[in-house]
Amino acid sequence: MTRIVAWAAVLLGCLYFLLPLAGMTEFSLKMRRGVYSFDAYVKVFEDPTFWATFGYSLTLAAATIVFGVLLVVPTAYWVRLKLPQARPVVEFITLLPLVIPAIVIVFGYIRLYNTSSFLPLTGSAFGTDILLTMGYATLALPYMYRAVDTGLRTIDVATLTEAAQSLGAGWFTILARIILPNVLVAVLSGAFLTLAIVIGEFTMAALLNRPAFGPFMQLLGANRAYEPPALAVIAFTITWVCMGLIQLVTRFSKHERAKA
Amino acid sequence: MAFLDLTNLEKTFGANRVVKDFNLGIDKGEFVSLLGPSGCGKTTVLRMVAGFETPTSGSIRIDGQDVTDQRTNQRAIGMMFQAYALFPNMTVADNVAFGLKVKGISRAEREARVAEMLRLIGLPDLATRFPFQLSGGQQQRVALARALAPRPRVLLLDEPLSALDAKVRVSLRNEIRVIQRELGITTIFVTHDQEEAMSISDRIVVMNGGIAEQAGAPFEIYNNPRTRFVAGFVGTLNMFTATVESQQDGLLTVAGQRVLLPKGPITARDGDTVTLALRPEAIRLGRAEGREVVMPATIDEVHFLGSVIRVRARVAGTVVALDTFNRPDQPPPPVGSAAEISFAASDVILLPE
Ligand SMILES: Nc1ncnc2c1ncn2[C@@H]1O[C@H](COP(=O)(O)OP(=O)(O)O)[C@@H](O)[C@H]1O
Numbered sequence: 346m347t348r349i350v351a352w353a354a355v356l357l358g359c360l361y362f363l364l365p366l367a368g369m370t371e372f373s374l375k376m377r378r379g380v381y382s383f384d385a386y387v388k389v390f391e392d393p394t395f396w397a398t399f400g401y402s403l404t405l406a407a408a409t410i411v412f413g414v415l416l417v418v419p420t421a422y423w424v425r426l427k428l429p430q431a432r433p434v435v436e437f438i439t440l441l442p443l444v445i446p447a448i449v450i451v452f453g454y455i456r457l458y459n460t461s462s463f464l465p466l467t468g469s470a471f472g473t474d475i476l477l478t479m480g481y482a483t484l485a486l487p488y489m490y491r492a493v494d495t496g497l498r499t500i501d502v503a504t505l506t507e508a509a510q511s512l513g514a515g516w517f518t519i520l521a522r523i524i525l526p527n528v529l530v531a532v533l534s535g536a537f538l539t540l541a542i543v544i545g546e547f548t549m550a551a552l553l554n555r556p557a558f559g560p561f562m563q564l565l566g567a568n569r570a571y572e573p574p575a576l577a578v579i580a581f582t583i584t585w586v587c588m589g590l591i592q593l594v595t596r597f598s599k600h601e602r603a604k605a
Numbered sequence: 606m607a608f609l610d611l612t613n614l615e616k617t618f619g620a621n622r623v624v625k626d627f628n629l630g631i632d633k634g635e636f637v638s639l640l641g642p643s644g645c646g647k648t649t650v651l652r653m654v655a656g657f658e659t660p661t662s663g664s665i666r667i668d669g670q671d672v673t674d675q676r677t678n679q680r681a682i683g684m685m686f687q688a689y690a691l692f693p694n695m696t697v698a699d700n701v702a703f704g705l706k707v708k709g710i711s712r713a714e715r716e717a718r719v720a721e722m723l724r725l726i727g728l729p730d731l732a733t734r735f736p737f738q739l740s741g742g743q744q745q746r747v748a749l750a751r752a753l754a755p756r757p758r759v760l761l762l763d764e765p766l767s768a769l770d771a772k773v774r775v776s777l778r779n780e781i782r783v784i785q786r787e788l789g790i791t792t793i794f795v796t797h798d799q800e801e802a803m804s805i806s807d808r809i810v811v812m813n814g815g816i817a818e819q820a821g822a823p824f825e826i827y828n829n830p831r832t833r834f835v836a837g838f839v840g841t842l843n844m845f846t847a848t849v850e851s852q853q854d855g856l857l858t859v860a861g862q863r864v865l866l867p868k869g870p871i872t873a874r875d876g877d878t879v880t881l882a883l884r885p886e887a888i889r890l891g892r893a894e895g896r897e898v899v900m901p902a903t904i905d906e907v908h909f910l911g912s913v914i915r916v917r918a919r920v921a922g923t924v925v926a927l928d929t930f931n932r933p934d935q936p937p938p939p940v941g942s943a944a945e946i947s948f949a950a951s952d953v954i955l956l957p958e
């Protein structure tokens with residue numbers, strides 16, 4: 346009896362989640378009257394703006410990941426090694442982006458870095474891109490920090506560091522050759538999460554007026570009927586592929602270990 | 606001047622004085638053990654030599670060079686930890702090559718040295734394995750090879766065997782000693798296991814509460830312990846309370862038996878109570894030639910260990926442990942039986958108060 350109830354609950358949950366998706370997918374296939382077709386998808390893929398904005402967001406995602414890794418890995422490492430008592434504080438800081446809306450952050454940026462400020466980043470496209478990358482890195486910080494910190498927990502950071510030091514290594518060598526490779530799986534899952542966030546982000550890119558994928562989706566949604574659901578399906582697929590890759594990477598590394 | 610010199614080393618953590626006025630000179634190629642109970646400051650001394658801790662005061666010199674203020678990676682030391690210190694992302698060969706790579710040694714030279722080190726530790730076929738594919742003993746051998754590969758000036762080992770099971774522990778400690786002799790590398794070995802320390806060291810420093818209580822060859826430490834702590838910590842001791850009859854002659858009585866110490870005058874006064882101690886192997890079951898002190902005993906326990914039989918007997922109100930060698934024609938006494946024990950006054954260790 347309880348089993349049936351449990352299964353019914355699972356089924357209901359799936360339906361709640363899947364029905365809108367199915368409806369949207371179905372609608373996106375109905376551009377041609379009377380038959381199902383991929384016309385809406387072809388339209389989307391034929392649109393040069395799609396490729397331009399997608400490429401732009403991908404580039405910024407890559408920059409965000411690089412910046413995030415360079416910021417988070419040494420920080421999380423240092424906190425674990427030298428400042429364990431500061432961990433709650435650092436964790437709190439990394440959680441702030443979940444509490445503070447992106448719109449607040451971006452208005453703060455615009456106020457601080459406008460053309461008449463001490464650092465007029467918004468004055469040029471490249472400057473704004475840097476600002477946007479920083480913003481993305483902030484949004485991804487909770488996920489990136491948690492992923493890396495969990496990865497660091499699986500190794501004996503202090504002993505490995507001391508072993509490397511006794512063999513003559515300096516800080517850079519230790520981070521690059523020992524710490525980073527050992528948390529690579531964690532870094533990768535953080536990276537895929539970052540990618541998913543950046544691809545779908547709207548607020549920051551729109552308010553900083555950069556040609557990112559998020560604003561493009563919004564623009565399309567406001568003006569067309571069939572293409573937006575097609576785009577939504579594409580965006581979903583990208584996110585899910587990212588999630589799948591995280592799973593795969595984690596599974597693969599576990600498998601490697603299990604083979605021993 | 607010794608090759609490695611520790612002079613007036615002190616270390617305090619907050620209000621806690623962990624190492625107190627520690628002095629030690631180690632000659633080139635010498636194998637010295639720091640022995641003491643957990644928490645006595647052994648690791649702290651070793652970590653100061655390694656450069657992981659900065660001494661509160663005092664100095665460390667290696668080969669005449671003051672390294673007190675040098676960072677670890679400038680000291681050219683090799684270190685082996687308790688366990689889990691191999692780099693998990695690297696193969697055995699890459700682990701051993703790490704120090705060489707950091708030094709900027711060419712690939713060809715590196716490969717030759719790695720092969721040489723793996724042969725030295727007896728694992729020439731495991732070069733491509735990862736640490737998680739090795740047993741604990743193999744991992745520690747690789748850790749030794751890794752520490753030795755860059756030809757360090759000093760080798761530091763912090764209880765490297767304590768995570769291994771008993772059999773591997775014994776074989777690996779002998780292997781470490783053989784390799785150490787072969788390379789002639791100056792070594793400090795930290796352990797809380799007195800048997801381990803005695804079996805492989807040139808010299809032992811017995812530590813207690815941050816102080817070096819006694820330093821000397823294992824034979825010296827075992828037979829002539831200078832403090833009560835050293836006597837009790839190194840080996841097993843049987844203690845008797847004795848009364849000084851004549852300070853001048855070194856004459857004591859133990860439970861009515863006269864014990865005339867051959868070394869003559871002692872420092873206590875007549876009528877004082879002193880503690881004398883005897884190693885298990887100094888006490889014999891029954892009477893024997895040259896063992897002039899004889900005391901009645903009751904057998905409490907008999908442990909047949911093979912070549913040695915360890916007997917616990919009650920003598921003059923205390924339980925003493927004594928060791929006899931197994932002899933096929935002499936079965937061990939039954940438990941509960943009455944017996945006699947004997948010892949020579951020359952084997953008595955008079956413990957300082
Ligand atoms: N980093 C540290 N901070 C505070 N106290 C420490 C630190 N390291 C060691 N101690 C203290 O110093 C004492 C000696 O420690 P240690 O040298 O590790 O002893 P051993 O290796 O002989 O067991 C212990 O009481 C320990 O608690």
Ligand SMILES: [Mg+2]
Pocket residue numbers: 644647648649764
């Ligand atoms: Mg210790």
